[in-house]
Amino acid sequence: MTTISSDVIRGYNDTIILYLLLDRPSYGYEISRMIRQLSDGKYVIKETTLYSAFTRMEKNGYIVSFSRSAENGKRRTYYSITDAGREYYREKCEEWNLTKEVVEHFISVTGTRALTDGGAR
Amino acid sequence: MTTISSDVIRGYNDTIILYLLLDRPSYGYEISRMIRQLSDGKYVIKETTLYSAFTRMEKNGYIVSFSRSAENGKRRTYYSITDAGREYYREKCEEWNLTKEVVEHFISVTGTRALTDGGAR
DNA sequence: GTCGTTACAACGTCTGTCGTAGTATATCTG
DNA sequence: CAGATATACTACGACAGACGTTGTAACGAC
Numbered sequence: 001m002t003t004i005s006s007d008v009i010r011g012y013n014d015t016i017i018l019y020l021l022l023d024r025p026s027y028g029y030e031i032s033r034m035i036r037q038l039s040d041g042k043y044v045i046k047e048t049t050l051y052s053a054f055t056r057m058e059k060n061g062y063i064v065s066f067s068r069s070a071e072n073g074k075r076r077t078y079y080s081i082t083d084a085g086r087e088y089y090r091e092k093c094e095e096w097n098l099t100k101e102v103v104e105h106f107i108s109v110t111g112t113r114a115l116t117d118g119g120a121r
Numbered sequence: 122m123t124t125i126s127s128d129v130i131r132g133y134n135d136t137i138i139l140y141l142l143l144d145r146p147s148y149g150y151e152i153s154r155m156i157r158q159l160s161d162g163k164y165v166i167k168e169t170t171l172y173s174a175f176t177r178m179e180k181n182g183y184i185v186s187f188s189r190s191a192e193n194g195k196r197r198t199y200y201s202i203t204d205a206g207r208e209y210y211r212e213k214c215e216e217w218n219l220t221k222e223v224v225e226h227f228i229s230v231t232g233t234r235a236l237t238d239g240g241a242r
Numbered sequence: 243g244t245c246g247t248t249a250c251a252a253c254g255t256c257t258g259t260c261g262t263a264g265t266a267t268a269t270c271t272g
Numbered sequence: 273c274a275g276a277t278a279t280a281c282t283a284c285g286a287c288a289g290a291c292g293t294t295g296t297a298a299c300g301a302c
Contacts, residue, residue: 002215002216002219004216004219004220004223005132005216006258006259006260007131007132007259007288007289008132008133008216008217008220009132009220009223009224010128010131010132010258010259011126011128011129011130011131011132012129012224012227013258013259015224015227015228016224016227019227019228019229020227027280027281028280028281029278029279029280029281038226038227039223039226042219042222042223043223046259046260046261047280047281048259048260048261048262048282048283049258049259049260051281051282052258052259053258056257056258074266074267074268074279074280075266075267075280075281076279076280076281077280077281093228093229094123095123095125095126095129096129096224096228098123098124098125098163099125099129099130100221101163102125102130102160102163102164103130103133103136103137103217105159105160106133106136106137106140106141106159107136107140107214107217108140108214127289127290127291128257128258128290131289131290134289134290148249148250149249149250150247150248150249150250167290167291167292168249168250169251169252169290169291169292169293170289170290170291172250172251173289173290173291174289174290177288177289195248195249195297195298195299196249196250196298197248197249197250198249198250
């Protein structure tokens with residue numbers, strides 16, 4: 001199966017994570033699994049990418065962390081989205097729509113335009 | 122007007138440039154103007170970003186450069202797309218469609234989902 | 243003559259992602 | 273009970289792409 005490279009989704013990792021925090025707090029491992037599942041395995045975020053996103057977004061005030069023991073006795077770091085995080089998420093949604101509009105000016109849906117000749121070898 | 126940040130379009134700069142080379146060779150300044158015009162001013166690529174993309178893509182074999190004097194006597198560096206470049210462009214078009222599909226799982230079109238409560242302060 | 247436009251190149255900085263490695267607990271398998 | 277697997281992170285250094293800044297040079301407009 002084709003999967004997504006980090007280069008192209010890079011600008012949306014924070015947005016994706018914030019989306020998964022909109023309804024309830026969550027923690028790294030769960031978010032990682034949710035991304036994989038909701039994308040049908042097409043995107044698997046790297047652990048280091050995820051955890052460094054948490055650090056960055058907490059520093060920026062988009063999320064706050066708290067520690068809590070799970071039923072099984074394990075310690076987990078949970079994150080909740082803040083109002084600033086919700087606002088940031090909204091902006092990113094708008095930016096996504098704009099980006100989509102712009103990029104699609106430069107994309108041949110089928111890619112077939114690339115087949116027409118006219119270039120160097 | 123809202124414009125696009127480099128973070129979100131980052132993965133598609135090469136694709137956009139290659140698109141503009143599909144039909145005929147071109148050069149930096151012209152490509153820069155075309156991107157601005159075709160995006161209705163929503164995306165203005167930085168000069169350094171553009172020229173470093175040229176260098177990188179020539180190294181990767183996606184484009185080839187040649188120098189030519191314009192009518193006005195000025196020297197310009199033109200770039201043509203290669204077969205490998207066309208192939209790369211096709212792949213990126215496919216990847217775009219996949220990325221779009223995946224990202225939209227995590228985007229509320231209106232952004233209004235972010236307004237529902239449930240988070241921390 | 244100097245201002246704006248065209249057309250680049252060089253250099254160092256910053257940010258986000260990644261590879262690798264390590265820690266520690268819980269659950270499953272034999 | 274040992275060892276494998278899944279869970280749940282943390283630390284560290286490397287790298288690539290984008291960016292800010294500066295410099296160069298040629299041309300036309302005024």
